[in-house]
Amino acid sequence: MTVNDDSFTNWKIREEIAEAMIPLIGKLQRERDVTVLLHSRSLVNKSVVGILKTHRFARQIDGAELSVTETMPFLEALTTLDLGPSQIDLGMLATMYKADERGLSVGQFTAEAVAGATGANKIERREPRDVVLYGFGRIGRLVARLLVEKAGSGNGLRLRAIVVRGGGAQDIVKRASLLRRDSIHGQFQGTITVDEDASTIVANGNEIKVIYADDPSHVDYTEYGIRDAILIDNTGKWRDREGLSKHLRPGIEKVVLTAPGKGDVPNIVHGVNHDTIKPDEQILSCASCTTNAIVPPLKAMDDEYGVLRGHVETVHSFTNDQNLLDNYHKSERRGRSAPLNMVITETGAASAVAKALPDLKAKISGSSIRVPVPDVSIAILNLQLARETTREEVHDYLREVSLTSPLKRQIDFITAPDAVSSDFIGSRHASIVDAGALKVDGDNAILYLWYDNEFGYSCQVVRVVQHVSGVEYPTYPATAV
Known part of the structure; x- marks a missing residue:
């Protein structure tokens, strides 16, 4: 066998392992609200090649590629545990296990490393939180893609409606088409259908009501079954507290602006100052x-x-x-x-x-x-x-x-x-x-x-919304076991 044959055989073995990882990762997310990461990169909804490429990123840690043969045992160990909602990083588990000198098995080490998410320590699954998008332009559509992508367990953020100005004949069809295909970010990962009579877009099973309004004061969201929602304003038309307060209509509890806020509106950069958001704050900005x-x-x-x-x-x-x-x-x-x-x-x-x-x-x-x-x-x-x-x-x-x-x-x-x-x-x-x-x-x-x-900015927006909604779950393992 030549060297090239050896490389190809090794690739096929890793493909087979990555293929076996997919249902385990999906089941953990759907049934337990567990997001599986690899050095902070989500493996949820990744293809076989996507999982292998994400593993290759780990070469930045010690100059060597992290193989699925190393991470698969940790993933299998996770499926045996009584896990609650959390994010669990296989890359960190593998790296820390290599440095651990206590002679523990993979199963023992994993159980100890994620103990904060198991048994009596685990967080209870929360009810889904309604989200409304006000405006459906570049950021609005990317945020919509992210919300649909993250709705797998049904217990996180749930995109219920978008609010737009009326655009004439086949308006909803055209907006759905813009969600489906993007010249920069490519095809939507999934299926999209339109019900013009009901004024809804259905994306991967998520029914999204399209509400037509020229002004926030014209909408009563409770009429659409929306309660305690977080509204994301993607228009930038209002940037101060007075203007953004117009969105605090029946059914809306908080407003998040995707532009720099003015006056006393908090400007939040997730990862830096998101923990300063007061629980009773109703209006905030994700800055630029x-x-x-x-x-x-x-x-x-x-x-x-x-x-x-x-x-x-x-x-x-x-x-x-x-x-x-x-x-x-x-x-x-x-x-x-x-x-x-x-x-x-x-x-x-x-x-x-x-x-x-x-x-x-x-x-x-x-x-x-x-x-x-x-x-x-x-x-x-x-x-x-x-x-x-x-x-x-x-x-x-x-x-x-x-x-x-x-x-x-x-x-x-x-x-x-x-x-x-x-x-x-x-x-x-x-x-x-x-x-x-x-x-x-x-x-x-x-x-x-x-x-x-x-897209990177839209991810930051969603992280802020997850935080204020209470569905941003802790990550394991911590830096030390």
């Missing part, structure tokens, strides 16, 4: 995509090195508020053709840092350039640190933050020397550190941070 991209790495750098001052320059994909061709626009430069020009514009991300990181005393300035790509942006974060360091130290620190810290769902890390913007379409992280572009000179550090300003 750029704020979500820069705040987590900024916090990480300040925690370790101290930040005295900084400047962020965002090279941002064009958005729907720009003109395709030169035409009138209330903002002078944004009136020029988006697909044909680089456009200097403003960003509120730097000033929004103070809301998300009130303990950061450093002055952060910012500016932005819109460029002719439809998605994925890069933030260049130039920092003056409180102490001198080296490129190697910062490199290793940010790599470790992306793998094991509380910010691992927000910060990713890539070492590929040929990475370009389109590689990050569909990234679920708020930002991705480009290791090859990192620059450090004494007390000056320059971080290059990629981010999918559509």
